[in-house]
Amino acid sequence: MPEQRRSEALLTDLYQLTMLDAYRRAGMAAPAVFELFTRRLPPGRNFLLAAGLEQALSFLENLHFTADDVDWLAATGRFATDFTDSLASFRFTGDVWALPEGTPFFADEPVLRVEAPLPEAQLVESRLINIVHFQTLIASKAARCVLAAGGRRLVDFGMRRAHEADAALYAARAAWVAGFDGTATVLAGRHFDIPLYGTMAHSFVQAYDSEARAFEAFAAARPQGLVLLIDTYDVRRAIARVIALQAKLDPLGQKVSAVRLDSGDLGAGAKLIRRLLDAAGLQHVEVFLSGNLDEHAIATLCAAGVPAMGFGVGTSLDTSADAPSIDFAYKLQCYDGRPRRKRSVGKATWPGAKQVYRRYSGAVMAGDQIVEHGEAGEGEPLLVKVMENGARTAAPEPLAVIRERARAALASLPVPLRRLETGAPYAVVVSDRLRALAREADAATAR
Amino acid sequence: MPEQRRSEALLTDLYQLTMLDAYRRAGMAAPAVFELFTRRLPPGRNFLLAAGLEQALSFLENLHFTADDVDWLAATGRFATDFTDSLASFRFTGDVWALPEGTPFFADEPVLRVEAPLPEAQLVESRLINIVHFQTLIASKAARCVLAAGGRRLVDFGMRRAHEADAALYAARAAWVAGFDGTATVLAGRHFDIPLYGTMAHSFVQAYDSEARAFEAFAAARPQGLVLLIDTYDVRRAIARVIALQAKLDPLGQKVSAVRLDSGDLGAGAKLIRRLLDAAGLQHVEVFLSGNLDEHAIATLCAAGVPAMGFGVGTSLDTSADAPSIDFAYKLQCYDGRPRRKRSVGKATWPGAKQVYRRYSGAVMAGDQIVEHGEAGEGEPLLVKVMENGARTAAPEPLAVIRERARAALASLPVPLRRLETGAPYAVVVSDRLRALAREADAATAR
Numbered sequence: 068m069p070e071q072r073r074s075e076a077l078l079t080d081l082y083q084l085t086m087l088d089a090y091r092r093a094g095m096a097a098p099a100v101f102e103l104f105t106r107r108l109p110p111g112r113n114f115l116l117a118a119g120l121e122q123a124l125s126f127l128e129n130l131h132f133t134a135d136d137v138d139w140l141a142a143t144g145r146f147a148t149d150f151t152d153s154l155a156s157f158r159f160t161g162d163v164w165a166l167p168e169g170t171p172f173f174a175d176e177p178v179l180r181v182e183a184p185l186p187e188a189q190l191v192e193s194r195l196i197n198i199v200h201f202q203t204l205i206a207s208k209a210a211r212c213v214l215a216a217g218g219r220r221l222v223d224f225g226m227r228r229a230h231e232a233d234a235a236l237y238a239a240r241a242a243w244v245a246g247f248d249g250t251a252t253v254l255a256g257r258h259f260d261i262p263l264y265g266t267m268a269h270s271f272v273q274a275y276d277s278e279a280r281a282f283e284a285f286a287a288a289r290p291q292g293l294v295l296l297i298d299t300y301d302v303r304r305a306i307a308r309v310i311a312l313q314a315k316l317d318p319l320g321q322k323v324s325a326v327r328l329d330s331g332d333l334g335a336g337a338k339l340i341r342r343l344l345d346a347a348g349l350q351h352v353e354v355f356l357s358g359n360l361d362e363h364a365i366a367t368l369c370a371a372g373v374p375a376m377g378f379g380v381g382t383s384l385d386t387s388a389d390a391p392s393i394d395f396a397y398k399l400q401c402y403d404g405r406p407r408r409k410r411s412v413g414k415a416t417w418p419g420a421k422q423v424y425r426r427y428s429g430a431v432m433a434g435d436q437i438v439e440h441g442e443a444g445e446g447e448p449l450l451v452k453v454m455e456n457g458a459r460t461a462a463p464e465p466l467a468v469i470r471e472r473a474r475a476a477l478a479s480l481p482v483p484l485r486r487l488e489t490g491a492p493y494a495v496v497v498s499d500r501l502r503a504l505a506r507e508a509d510a511a512t513a514r
Numbered sequence: 515m516p517e518q519r520r521s522e523a524l525l526t527d528l529y530q531l532t533m534l535d536a537y538r539r540a541g542m543a544a545p546a547v548f549e550l551f552t553r554r555l556p557p558g559r560n561f562l563l564a565a566g567l568e569q570a571l572s573f574l575e576n577l578h579f580t581a582d583d584v585d586w587l588a589a590t591g592r593f594a595t596d597f598t599d600s601l602a603s604f605r606f607t608g609d610v611w612a613l614p615e616g617t618p619f620f621a622d623e624p625v626l627r628v629e630a631p632l633p634e635a636q637l638v639e640s641r642l643i644n645i646v647h648f649q650t651l652i653a654s655k656a657a658r659c660v661l662a663a664g665g666r667r668l669v670d671f672g673m674r675r676a677h678e679a680d681a682a683l684y685a686a687r688a689a690w691v692a693g694f695d696g697t698a699t700v701l702a703g704r705h706f707d708i709p710l711y712g713t714m715a716h717s718f719v720q721a722y723d724s725e726a727r728a729f730e731a732f733a734a735a736r737p738q739g740l741v742l743l744i745d746t747y748d749v750r751r752a753i754a755r756v757i758a759l760q761a762k763l764d765p766l767g768q769k770v771s772a773v774r775l776d777s778g779d780l781g782a783g784a785k786l787i788r789r790l791l792d793a794a795g796l797q798h799v800e801v802f803l804s805g806n807l808d809e810h811a812i813a814t815l816c817a818a819g820v821p822a823m824g825f826g827v828g829t830s831l832d833t834s835a836d837a838p839s840i841d842f843a844y845k846l847q848c849y850d851g852r853p854r855r856k857r858s859v860g861k862a863t864w865p866g867a868k869q870v871y872r873r874y875s876g877a878v879m880a881g882d883q884i885v886e887h888g889e890a891g892e893g894e895p896l897l898v899k900v901m902e903n904g905a906r907t908a909a910p911e912p913l914a915v916i917r918e919r920a921r922a923a924l925a926s927l928p929v930p931l932r933r934l935e936t937g938a939p940y941a942v943v944v945s946d947r948l949r950a951l952a953r954e955a956d957a958a959t960a961r
Contacts, residue, residue, distance in 0.1 A: 077700045077701040077704055078673075078679055078682065078683075078699070078700070078701045079673075079699075079700055079701075080671075080673055080674070080698040080699065080700070080712060081698050081699075081700050081703070081710045081711065081712030082698065082712035082713055082714055082715055083712075083715075084700065084712075085712055085713075085714065085735070085736065086714060086715060086717075086718045086732075088735050089714075089718070089731055089732050089734070089735035089736070090718075090721075092731070092734055092735050093731040093734070093735075095721055095722075095731070099717075099721065101717070139704055143710075145710075185721055189715075189717060189718075192674075192715070192717075193673055193674050194679075196674040196675070197673060197674050197675070197676060197678060197679065197682060198678070200674065200675055201676075201677050201678045204677075224527075226525075226526075226527055226640055226644060227527070227639070227640050227643035227644050227647065227842070228643070228644070228647055228839045228840075228842065229644065229648075229677070230648050230651075230676070230677035230678070230680070230681035230685075230833070230838075231644060231645070231648045231677070231678075231680035231681045231683075231684050232525055232641075232644065232680045233677075233678035233679045233680040233681065234677035234678045234680065234681055235525065235644060236525075236678075237678050238677075251527040251528050251529065252525070252526075252527065252528075253524045253525070253526055253527070253528050253531065254524040254525045254526075256528070257524055257586055263528045263590075263592075264528065265527060265528030265529035265531075265532055266529055266532075267529055267532065267533055267536075268529055268530075268533060268636075268639070269845070269846070269856045269858065270533075270546075270548070270636060270639075270845065270846035271533045271536070271537075271636075272856075273846045273849065273854040273855070273856060274537075274542055274546065274632055274846060274849045274854070275542075276852075276958065284536055284539070284540040284542070285533075285536050287536070287539055287540070288532070288535050288536035288539050288540075289532065289536070298858045298859070299856050299857070299858060300856070300857050300858075301857070329858065330858035330859045330860060330861050331858070331859035331860065332859075382839045386677070386833075386838040386839050387838075388838055388839060391677075391833040391834075391835055391838040392675045392829045392833050392835060393675075395674070395675070398716070398717065399716075399717035399720045399721060402720065402721045405723075407720040407721070408720070409716045409719075409720060409746050409747070410746070410747050410748070411716065411745045411746060411747075411776065411777035411778070412745070412777045412778035412779075413777060413778065414777050511723065
């Protein structure tokens with residue numbers, strides 16, 4: 068399995084190594100400042116929610132080329148051996164500033180800043196983007212589901228259609244950060260201590276000659292937390308079987324906890340199920356919904372007062388289906404103390420090391436200011452030093468802390484940003500000093 | 515790092531384990547047949563290209579619960595220890611039939627069939643879908659780029675915005691299967707022996723006080739395959755610098771191979787660059803394009819005769835941006851010799867173990883027939899037995915063989931299916947015997 072042989076150092080774009088080779092020959096190893104940010108919010112997003120910093124720091128801490136990596140690179144014939152040999156001692160020794168995970172951010176605001184000798188800051192580009200991009204993407208999508216669900220339970224059901232194994236694992240983590248209640252992915256439960264949820268599949272019902280027998284067999288195995296899937300064949304008949312099963316379970320003191328509906332018109336289905344269960348005195352049996360749900364479907368169901376205690380969200384969450392990428396870039400903002408920026412058509416950036424200040428009006432976010440690092444700003448500075456000389460400045464944050472930060476942050480969003488509709492205004496201003504720095508950078512590189 | 519502790523067995527949905535527990539108590543371990551298929555093609559796809567079978571078989575071959583997995587599961591308190599203890603000896607002992615990688619397929623056609631004792635066939639569901647879904651998704655997207663590019667070079671540039679590490683690796687593999695010429699992702703080059711391509715980043719140019727000095731430094735490090743990025747500041751000035759650099763390199767016998775344009779109007783830019791280079795006698799310097807490319811942009815550029823030798827395709831490829839998932843399902847089709855199917859609203863399936871026959875008219879695909887396994891069909895049967903009693907029936911296929919199969923298959927697609935526009939007709943018929951089997955399954959489970 069390739070995973071088991073994985074070297075994090077070789078999980079990069081070829082040009083990073085080519086540039087490292089060229090930097091080495093030219094003696095270009097002065098301090099560089101790179102920042103990770105997006106030039107624009109993806110369609111359908113009023114804000115992004117930072118996530119993935121923990122994995123990014125872990126990557127930077129552990130980054131090294133194994134002897135095997137070095138041998139393989141040398142054997143490709145692409146590089147002189149003095150360069151490939153030099154990689155054996157490569158380590159990341161720089162500083163990192165970052166938005167704590169669970170912080171909302173906007174276009175042009177750095178989510179992470181790397182200050183390191185140019186070759187180190189350059190090499191880490193591809194994997195840093197890869198890590199922070201994905202979890203931020205999913206946390207941002209999950210946050211919309213959380214805002215739409217109005218307190219109902221949300222469970223990540225997306226493993227099967229996540230983009231391979233890592234995506235499944237880290238989508239569960241990112242969704243948990245954003246306020247999901249749990250995941251179905253066992254390994255994510257194990258690694259990140261996220262509550263696990265699960266019911267039964269249609270195949271379980273199908274394997275039995277009758278749905279009633281399938282329900283009975285499942286009840287025998289699940290004395291607690293018994294959830295039955297009721298749409299394999301016909302929902303009305305299935306509910307009749309749930310009612311009959313509960314009658315058989317009553318003498319044992321066992322209860323059906325919930326039923327899951329996974330197809331058809333979920334709103335009408337939930338109402339029908341609720342009515343049938345209530346008529347039979349099974350008010351204690353809750354309704355859980357799944358099947359092609361996203362934040363819009365959840366909002367519509369909730370607005371109609373759907374009698375459901377929660378939702379399983381799968382593909383749309385784990386792939387961020389409506390916006391499967393963020394236009395994240397990792398750009399050189401300063402080299403050897405001199406500001407830098409590119410001016411490519413449609414891709415111009417603000418130079419210099421930056422800080423973001425956030426103002427509040429009462430408990431509500433009231434506007435951000437992007438300033439040069441060290442420049443005074445109004446409100447609370449958001450970027451925190453998380454790594455110094457290649458070492459973390461603090462122990463990894465517990466997920467519970469991150470999750471609470473995200474919860475508080477979502478509560479502090481201005482009302483228009485909490486809506487699913489996009490285009491809501493949020494004031495982000497760029498300081499005069501940064502604008503002057505841009506002119507300075509342009510003048511310096513115009514030659 | 516979670517990756518290093520990864521257990522493939524726990525990378526599953528919780529309900530698989532819950533169902534295994536229930537199957538065990540009920541003694542449900544007769545042979546089951548599950549099939550992996552999609553009910554419909556994703557929007558924007560005329561066909562899908564099967565990929566990921568090699569990783570799926572590797573997963574099945576190696577599947578086991580470690581002592582650590584078993585201990586952890588027991589410690590969750592969700593299961594009785596007789597069940598968790600039983601997992602220590604769990605192995606996949608079944609048979610697998612599959613479409614060879616690089617085979618085009620359509621809605622309702624099984625891409626893979628598992629025949630195994632029910633608990634084994636059930637447990638593997640989540641990860642099998644996760645593996646085959648992703649590579650098939652990307653190979654299908656990549657095939658569209660290949661059809662659009664008309665023989666020009668295509669390179670996977672998508673690692674940074676792929677959904678975490680695995681997605682980057684397997685996207686490179688899937689794109690290579692579908693006919694891409696290479697990838698920028700070093701680790702994919704290493705694991706899968708895919709040709710690596712890379713140029714330079716804007717940050718390289720920005721790090722130097724002048725673009726001319728950056729180009730010279732890069733040329734010094736790259737005696738062969740020198741590709742310069744020419745849109746960091748101003749394309750015209752950059753081309754003038756390329757021309758000046760080539761004059762300096764002439765006495766050394768070194769040549770600039772190509773320039774890369776990554777922003778703005780790529781078609782107009784390529785023409786401008788070609789004109790400037792030709793006017794300076796630099797006909798040998800090729801133009802390579804990148805920047806938000808997808809199959810539609812590539813087709814438009816090629817239709818206009820863009821003077822470019824190739825394209826780097828990133829985000830749109832590695833996320834299959836316009837259709838980031840396929841509606842793959844893995845469904846129980848038969849249990850203990852009896853046909854099964856679900857009848858959920860909008861999700862009804864064809865029961866029974868199936869085979870797909872493909873007819874050709876000359877060298878062109880002329881229609882498929884889905885039949886019951888063992889039933890005679892017209893043309894060539896597509897599903898092949900790839901695993902028997904848990905062991906592969908043959909050594910892993912070399913990627914070159916798979917790639918050649920995909921190349922031939924894309925050449926055999928009817929012209930309407932080779933177009934980017936969707937909605938092209940391709941005849942897939944379901945046999946009368948399968949239709950009768952569906953009625954039989956419905957009657958058997960209607961009780």
